[in-house]
Amino acid sequence: MPVGWYFDVAGNLTPMIGLVFQVGGNYKSFDESVSIGGINASASADLKVHEFLGGVRVNLRSNRAVVPFGQFLVGGVNGSVNVSASATLPGQAPIEFSDEDSGTDFGIQAGGGVNFGLTDSIALRAGADYLHVFAEGDGANLFRFHVGVVLLR
Numbered sequence: 001m002p003v004g005w006y007f008d009v010a011g012n013l014t015p016m017i018g019l020v021f022q023v024g025g026n027y028k029s030f031d032e033s034v035s036i037g038g039i040n041a042s043a044s045a046d047l048k049v050h051e052f053l054g055g056v057r058v059n060l061r062s063n064r065a066v067v068p069f070g071q072f073l074v075g076g077v078n079g080s081v082n083v084s085a086s087a088t089l090p091g092q093a094p095i096e097f098s099d100e101d102s103g104t105d106f107g108i109q110a111g112g113g114v115n116f117g118l119t120d121s122i123a124l125r126a127g128a129d130y131l132h133v134f135a136e137g138d139g140a141n142l143f144r145f146h147v148g149v150v151l152l153r
Contacts, residue, residue, distance in 0.1 A: 001026035001049065006146065010057055018057040020071055022109075025050045026144075043085040049142075050078045051131065053109055067123070070112035077107035077133045105135045115150050123150040 006024030013019065026049045033042040055073035080102035087095045113127020124147070131142040 001028045001047070001142075003027045004144070006051070006144075012059070015061050016059055018059060019054070020057045020073065021054045022073060023050070023052055026142075038090040039087065041085070041087040043083070045084075046082045048080045051107065051109070052076045052078075053107065055109075065117045067115040067117070068112065069115065069127075071110070073109040073111075075107060076104050077131070078102065078104040079133075079135075103135070105133050105139075107131055107133045111144075113146070117152075121152050123152060124148075125150045 004024060004026035006022055008020050008022035010018045010020040028047045030045045030047075031042070032044075033040070035041075053073035053075035055071060055075075057069055057071040059067055059069045061067055080100065082098075082100040084096070084098040086097070089095075109129050109131040111127060111129030113125055115123040115125050117123045126147050127145075129144045129146070131144070133140040133142065
């Protein structure tokens with residue numbers, strides 16, 4: 001899912017251990033159209049996934065300018081889809097269909113990265129996460145690579 005965002009808030013219990021709460025969203029749209037022998041068909045789907053997770057972060061603060069971290073989070077993952085399709089046959093009224101569905105499932109996320117300190121209050125972050133969603137059937141495995149700005153207190 002190529003388009004997304006996330007935001008987290010963390011508080012340190014010790015210089016090495018912190019608690020973190022994270023929310024995020026990812027989005028993808030699919031559109032297809034086909035025409036064969038006067039029959040025209042089109043379909044579209046909008047998929048949205050939102051995560052609400054909390055857990056523990058371990059920071060390795062041996063150097064203030066470069067702080068690697070790892071984290072383990074658990075929580076809810078909400079997914080929704082909106083699907084619509086239409087077809088036209090020569091001499092017939094258009095056929096249209098639309099439906100939507102959503103659900104929330106339990107998820108666990110493991111990840112980490114590095115904060116690169118620019119000043120005493122701003123750092124750049126690069127990292128990666130693996131999220132497993134315990135949905136019906138086999139569930140889902142999601143990977144995310146992220147870069148962003150960290151505001152330090």
